[in-house]
Amino acid sequence: MSWIDIGSIDDVPVRGARVVKTAQGCVAVFRTAADEVFAMSDTCPHKAGPLSEGIVHGHKVTCPLHNWVFSLETGEAQGADDGRVPTYPVRIDAGRILLDGAELAKRTAA
Amino acid sequence: MTQKLVVIGAGMASGRAIEHLVETAPDAYEITLFGTEPRGNYNRIMLSPVLSGEKTYEEIVTHDADWYATHGVTCRFGETVTGIDRARKVVLSAGGETPYDKLLIASGSNPFIIPMPGHDLDGVLAYRDLDDTYAMMKAAEKPGAKAVVIGGGLLGLEAAAGLKMRGMDVTVVHLMGHLMERQLDEAAGYLLRKELVGRGINVLCSSNSKEILGEDGKVRALLLDNGTELPCDILVMAVGIRPNTALAKEAELAVGRGIHVDDQMVTSDPDILSVGECVEHDGAIFGLVAPLYDQAKIVAKTLLGEAAAFAPKQTSTKLKVTGVDLFSAGDFAEGDDREDIVFRDPARGVYKRLVLQDNRIIGAVMYGDTADGNWFFGLMKDGTDVSDMRETLIFGPAYQGGAAADPMAAVAALPADAEICGCNGVCKGQIVEAIQGGATTLEDVRAQTKASGSCGTCTGLVEQVLAVTLGDDFVLPTAKPVCTCTDLTHEDVRRLIKSQELKSQPAVWQELGWTTPNGCHVCRPAINFYLLADWPLEYQDDPQSRFVNERNHANIQKDGTYSVVPRMWGGITTAAELRAIADAADKYNVPTVKVTGGQRIDLLGVKKEDLPRMWADLNAAGMVSGHAYTKGLRTVKTCVGTDHCRFGTQDSTGLGIKLEKRLWGSWTPHKVKMAVSGCPRNCAESTCKDVGIICVDSGYEVGVAGAAGMDLKETEALAKATTEQEAIDMTVAFVQLYRENARYLDRPYKWVDKVGLDWVKARVVDDVENRMALVARFDLSQTVYQKDPWAERADAKTQRAWSALADLTLEAAE
Numbered sequence: 001m002s003w004i005d006i007g008s009i010d011d012v013p014v015r016g017a018r019v020v021k022t023a024q025g026c027v028a029v030f031r032t033a034a035d036e037v038f039a040m041s042d043t044c045p046h047k048a049g050p051l052s053e054g055i056v057h058g059h060k061v062t063c064p065l066h067n068w069v070f071s072l073e074t075g076e077a078q079g080a081d082d083g084r085v086p087t088y089p090v091r092i093d094a095g096r097i098l099l100d101g102a103e104l105a106k107r108t109a110a
Numbered sequence: 111m112t113q114k115l116v117v118i119g120a121g122m123a124s125g126r127a128i129e130h131l132v133e134t135a136p137d138a139y140e141i142t143l144f145g146t147e148p149r150g151n152y153n154r155i156m157l158s159p160v161l162s163g164e165k166t167y168e169e170i171v172t173h174d175a176d177w178y179a180t181h182g183v184t185c186r187f188g189e190t191v192t193g194i195d196r197a198r199k200v201v202l203s204a205g206g207e208t209p210y211d212k213l214l215i216a217s218g219s220n221p222f223i224i225p226m227p228g229h230d231l232d233g234v235l236a237y238r239d240l241d242d243t244y245a246m247m248k249a250a251e252k253p254g255a256k257a258v259v260i261g262g263g264l265l266g267l268e269a270a271a272g273l274k275m276r277g278m279d280v281t282v283v284h285l286m287g288h289l290m291e292r293q294l295d296e297a298a299g300y301l302l303r304k305e306l307v308g309r310g311i312n313v314l315c316s317s318n319s320k321e322i323l324g325e326d327g328k329v330r331a332l333l334l335d336n337g338t339e340l341p342c343d344i345l346v347m348a349v350g351i352r353p354n355t356a357l358a359k360e361a362e363l364a365v366g367r368g369i370h371v372d373d374q375m376v377t378s379d380p381d382i383l384s385v386g387e388c389v390e391h392d393g394a395i396f397g398l399v400a401p402l403y404d405q406a407k408i409v410a411k412t413l414l415g416e417a418a419a420f421a422p423k424q425t426s427t428k429l430k431v432t433g434v435d436l437f438s439a440g441d442f443a444e445g446d447d448r449e450d451i452v453f454r455d456p457a458r459g460v461y462k463r464l465v466l467q468d469n470r471i472i473g474a475v476m477y478g479d480t481a482d483g484n485w486f487f488g489l490m491k492d493g494t495d496v497s498d499m500r501e502t503l504i505f506g507p508a509y510q511g512g513a514a515a516d517p518m519a520a521v522a523a524l525p526a527d528a529e530i531c532g533c534n535g536v537c538k539g540q541i542v543e544a545i546q547g548g549a550t551t552l553e554d555v556r557a558q559t560k561a562s563g564s565c566g567t568c569t570g571l572v573e574q575v576l577a578v579t580l581g582d583d584f585v586l587p588t589a590k591p592v593c594t595c596t597d598l599t600h601e602d603v604r605r606l607i608k609s610q611e612l613k614s615q616p617a618v619w620q621e622l623g624w625t626t627p628n629g630c631h632v633c634r635p636a637i638n639f640y641l642l643a644d645w646p647l648e649y650q651d652d653p654q655s656r657f658v659n660e661r662n663h664a665n666i667q668k669d670g671t672y673s674v675v676p677r678m679w680g681g682i683t684t685a686a687e688l689r690a691i692a693d694a695a696d697k698y699n700v701p702t703v704k705v706t707g708g709q710r711i712d713l714l715g716v717k718k719e720d721l722p723r724m725w726a727d728l729n730a731a732g733m734v735s736g737h738a739y740t741k742g743l744r745t746v747k748t749c750v751g752t753d754h755c756r757f758g759t760q761d762s763t764g765l766g767i768k769l770e771k772r773l774w775g776s777w778t779p780h781k782v783k784m785a786v787s788g789c790p791r792n793c794a795e796s797t798c799k800d801v802g803i804i805c806v807d808s809g810y811e812v813g814v815a816g817a818a819g820m821d822l823k824e825t826e827a828l829a830k831a832t833t834e835q836e837a838i839d840m841t842v843a844f845v846q847l848y849r850e851n852a853r854y855l856d857r858p859y860k861w862v863d864k865v866g867l868d869w870v871k872a873r874v875v876d877d878v879e880n881r882m883a884l885v886a887r888f889d890l891s892q893t894v895y896q897k898d899p900w901a902e903r904a905d906a907k908t909q910r911a912w913s914a915l916a917d918l919t920l921e922a923a924e
Contacts, residue, residue, distance in 0.1 A: 004916075004918065006915055006916035006918075007915045007916055011911075011915055012915065013653070013654055013911075014654065015628065015654040015655075016653075016654045018911075018914070018915035019914050019915060020914060020915050020916045020917070020918060021914045021916070021917040021918060021919050022918045022919060023918070023919050026914070029915060033627065033628050045176040045177070045179075045180055046174065046176060047168075047174070047176075047668070048176070048669075048670070049670070050666075050670045053658040053661075053662070053666065054631070054658070055630075055631040055634055055635075055654070055655065055656075055657070056654065057626065057627075057628055057629055057630045057631060057634065058626055058627045058628060058630075060630075062630070062631035064657065064658035064666060065666070065668065066168060067631060069630075069631070079553075079557060080553070080556060080557040080563070082177060082180075083176065083177060083180050084180060097915075099918075101918070104918065
């Protein structure tokens, strides 16, 4: 694990998301109504819609392009749709959002 | 060690086979998939609803490139395999050689094109894939376009019905004496023909085509051998398919009509398997989806070394033309040793015929009422002796054993192994099992069993199985709830928000018993709108409950970029504004600049992070957001009216600008488009708008509830206003009444259709006091919401919020 400080929790809207640019594409960082954070690829496996622009509800996000719904916890598509979005370890420490750089690097190398 | 599997052909059969493989043993094979079409796998049997406009391509995609990627399948879409070298176990294509341990040929079939003179003219189409469908849709765009369809079989008739629905003038030319002669007898064929002729389709049976006539290389007409010329812009040939065996033949595999396969779907080469419409099994070839799905299962098992054998089952047929109810199964030719049971009800257009041999049903044809089709099909497949129920057999299962007639009885009487969904081979037992396992809705059943998930014609049956199995617990959904978070309808929610004075989303979720913590993408935008419309001063609009376009104040495009549309009041602009727009287009590298149908300029392809700066630039030139992305007032289209036009009766441009300045920025249940025409020549096309005003000498005719989108509808006369002010008041009051009462995502025409125009007139026209109260409530809301979203967001804070939170690309590169 090598935690990278990517910003303050206040920079992400409640029930919203922001993106972090990485070498292998954008990662969406979500903030739920209960102030939990989740990180996963910003790219919907269906038609590459930007998941960070979706509506966040509970522990789920709905892709803005065709309404696929994904679990923020597992990245799994919900309901009848079939697909998975890669997720990344992320945590909050003293109001700062920390993303696991080692995991990002690992995926890049793979 | 992982073996290499190469699959040739990305169609429904190979898609299903790969699905089985990766589900059962994801690591058994490293799969490479070649497909000639430059796209993934879609539900080919649903092309007809796409053609008729009842579905879109996006809705029929089953596996796209991303699905394959997720499951580790290497896709080579758009790349045609040119040969197979069996000795070296490689396939050849433009990309070079690809080695295989096992090869699966799923090359499908080719449409048969009758080699008559002119068959290679431009405009002669087959009906096979999405490109054919799009070509037909394109041809139908031309007003008054004519189509000739050769072939009155399943595919030809679906094409004809679809083209007719698209507005084309359609003639079907069929060689045989009646339509669908392979599935229907003469009587059913007659009823079908009557239905199609009733829809305005010209049907010519017993007609032989002689030659396709052309002009400048393009099809012009079809010449029949009796000398008749049928003029046409396109000619669709739907006369059958032939297995595509070219590759297999060249590779010297055993090939007859199709590629020979054994019960394990293995060809004459033990390392090469084949599946789908390209195969020949035991002398038979296959064109319907059900046996192909069965084959796909067997292929997957064989590849995984499991014992399995393909045994073709009898199949039944339904025609996918909305409003035509038709069922056919088995053999219904007449014969000395055969008996018929026939039922007719001419007034209802119902015809049923069972063909019996040795007291067993061997064929069934039904038209107009097919509810008992699956029960007959079950008796037929099982070879049930029907002598005991012969007298009442034709009336269906409800009449067997003296039970009273009950619409559910037919389904209740079906045995567990009766097939409900032919496409996916799902029988009643599997559905019942899913229900007993907790499925309570059609969606649940579809998700768990795939029943009704392909062509959808069995949806009603699946619902009946639900009703029979769940008993009183299942209520056929008549009043549709907002979403799965609640049982309440939109109307209930609106009423309760007002009566219980619910003024926040958490209040709605709590008081109305939402089943989810904070709603979902369906209910949140609706509730957000209801709250802001009913409590403009108390409720705080929630951007996180808005669809991306309304949150970002720009229209998202399929590639994630946005479009920017500055407002042009009544379509009026100036040289200075145009210069500022041109400058913005240059500065932000806008790839596409388009004039819209609402008299605006659309700048497409803008990156999200550029939006705030671009808005600031346009603001500086005096322009504000055109709200081209909102459920709100879009545009007021105008003609030049008395300013310039010699026919103009009133200042239509001026009225349009006044309306737009009054109404812009307001949120509505769905988008609202208006127009003002200066005279009845109606150059601003007012008669298909949500509100359309036509100026006449004596005043203003205010029309409402028009439509020119999914539906086409002329406006209805709301009232005649004598002064401009009265026209404005009525328009504003109508919009406010719509805001207060319509359900979210209903355009005004849908709402007016539900409440009735008289109800609207009573409140907006007849009761002047109520009209002015509506106007006052609208104006109050505008004190909060009539603000330019661009100006509010042209600051550094928005600039930051619209950009990435962090950029790690540099760090990762180090």
